[in-house]
Amino acid sequence: MAKSVLYMSMSLDGFIAGPNERIDNGLGDGGMRLHHWLMGSKAGEPVVQRPSGVNGEVWDAFMTTGAVVTGHGTRTLTDGWGGDHHDGVPLFFVDRDAARLQQDAPPRVTYLEDVAEAMDRARAAAGDRDVLVHGVGLTRHALAAGALDELHLHLIPVLLGQGRRLFENLPPDHVELERLSTVEGEDGVTHLRYRVVV
């Protein structure tokens, strides 16, 4: 059975983007720091690429997922990954305007209003692979709906100071987690895997 897994790079102080996020500044000011571990260069230009070592194994984990789910904010900032996040796996976008958006959707893209339904559809589409989940708002809604199975956080050795936090505006109810593994990656990145205890 496919699991829904949140993959996010987060600073030690809890930020997943710097301040002043905009479409032309998708990671916010200085937010690229959180993704250095995924950046190489080609002909002098920085490019996202598979890292080597332990970090590469983590890359492989999220790049072999069988479906992707995200919400309005991440879809907008990434332009919906042009309809293909990796290997043409199905994309599920949660949006309150799902019906209208679906009319112009590219192939393999499904818009849904309900986060739990989106996660169920993505799990079914992913088959025996996991579902890659992204986004701050989606995380909040998926936790509230009990629709998130695991958190895989890439903890970046920096205090960003300001920006967008991964965990913000949650209700005061505790969400207990079970630690699955802690792996020291290259460049000081620590990969933390937790199961959401329901």
Place this chain on the structure above:
Amino acid sequence: MAKSVLYMSMSLDGFIAGPNERIDNGLGDGGMRLHHWLMGSKAGEPVVQRPSGVNGEVWDAFMTTGAVVTGHGTRTLTDGWGGDHHDGVPLFFVDRDAARLQQDAPPRVTYLEDVAEAMDRARAAAGDRDVLVHGVGLTRHALAAGALDELHLHLIPVLLGQGRRLFENLPPDHVELERLSTVEGEDGVTHLRYRVVV
């Protein structure tokens, strides 16, 4: 040379206390969850005690420090640990009202207005041992003053949702960290040690 080391238990979502902190509710609502790993019981009553295993080794590290520094908030909530945090080591309290407070200070307690001076005095008093640093406001001021050498965080496997964050209201300047170690403790607690890169 003694190092100044922040020791704090923090939830995965960055909280070190629950909401509604008061003198009679020092950890905030539900904040005791963050300290379960330090709690045992004696005659049916919960007590703070040395845990066994890896967690016990971490306890030993902060209970063999040679001086303690904290700020107004933590001092107030703990009543200044009654003048003795552990083994009678010197206590340094940073407070804007230092001169007045010093007049009624118990032995071994020094009030200072300046965080860098407090940290220097504590390092000197600690000799070849480290300095235990506690507190949210103090962390912010000590980072700004370049007076914090290391962060040792005990990452608790829970999302608290609301409460007081350890890292809040920092300037947007990045503080780079060097990972020193990642150790899986008992009860899902992960001990993260970082050096502040200056």
